[in-house]
């Protein structure tokens with residue numbers, strides 16, 4: 239790849255999605271973008287770059303961003319965040335809750351929805367009348383995974399990864415072939431929509447769904463550089479209620495520019511509590 | 516102390532591939548080809564911590580073995596039992612759970628899936 243093309247893609251991706259590609263990851267650009275170029279009958283990455291340069295707001299440019307995302311996920315990933323919800327966070331937030339009170343939860347970068355539905359299953363099991371009190375928003379930058387999450391149909395392998403069979407028989411029904419479909423009772427407390435964590439107006443776009451009491455933002459900031467991580471954390475704080483909890487992935491800890499956060503430990507892993515705005 | 520796992524399947528290829536995964540995770544493997552052999556293995560090695568159990572087998576199937584084993588007081592909770600089967604219907608799952616299975620793997624499986632299920636049933640293994 240020409241150095242100028244690499245530099246263009248690196249800057250473009252960083253600006254559009256926060257994804258920071260270092261020079262030793264050029265193979266990733268190739269393996270993910272060459273198939274896209276081929277589908278558009280473009281000859282190689284050079285032609286693809288030229289198109290994106292000429293029309294940075296076109297579908298193709300969006301597809302470049304989307305093709306570069308890593309969507310791997312599983313139900314109840316790492317387990318501890320969901321144990322923290324049921325044993326610490328939900329009990330605390332439910333205290334003194336009025337009959338129509340709401341706990342608003344945001345699953346930021348939800349990929350195919352496994353995280354979002356895992357939160358919903360945990361809520362149903364640990365919050366009385368969860369369907370009345372719990373609202374969950376799942377967002378992602380990529381349209382394809384959002385459509386998948388919305389549909390709620392998972393493959394045999396997906397429903398087994400990370401998920402106890404007891405949850406499978408309780409919250410899913412068999413669908414066509416070997417697929418499984420999430421039950422309606424879980425879907426009613428969830429909505430999905432597009433949101434880009436890097437967008438300057440992130441908080442504005444989410445206002446009607448918030449303010450949030452709990453935010454899951456996991457395994458996405460690992461792709462951002464430290465500056466962008468700090469900015470994202472600060473923007474997340476703007477969308478939250480004071481006293482709310484943020485759970486990140488274990489390898490992506492940053493406190494943000496402003497020290498608005500208290501660290502608590504749950505089973506040795508840090509979770510964040512917003513102490514001021 | 517190495518924990519013992521009983522791998523029960525009438526298909527040799529399955530016993531080999533599952534055995535290989537579990538050996539890598541640090542377990543000692545005992546094999547059985549059907550429920551009857553598995554029952555004998557349990558009585559010969561009552562300290563077996565986990566049974567990876569196929570359903571469809573000649574002589575005595577996995578479900579019959581499970582019921583018979585759990586009837587013994589000393590096996591009513593341990594060993595843990597993970598079904599590993601091509602039976603993928605919800606009714607089969609419910610039936611196995613009611614008979615005392617702890618987890619359920621629909622074939623095919625791979626190492627990550629086996630690890631996920633070990634985590635769920637609370638059996639420790641060597642992580643890389």
Ligand SMILES: C[S@@+](CC[C@H](N)C(=O)[O-])C[C@H]1O[C@@H](n2cnc3c(N)ncnc32)[C@H](O)[C@@H]1O
Nearest residue numbers: 255307311347349378379380434435456457458
């Ligand atoms: C590895 S998945 C993580 C899914 C889930 N949170 C988990 O922990 O398993 C990362 C997701 O982040 C999304 N993503 C990447 N950049 C993003 C951005 N700037 N805004 C929102 N989502 C983004 C990707 O599309 C992908 O679905």
Ligand SMILES: [Mg+2]
Nearest residue numbers: 525569571572
């Ligand atoms: Mg068989």
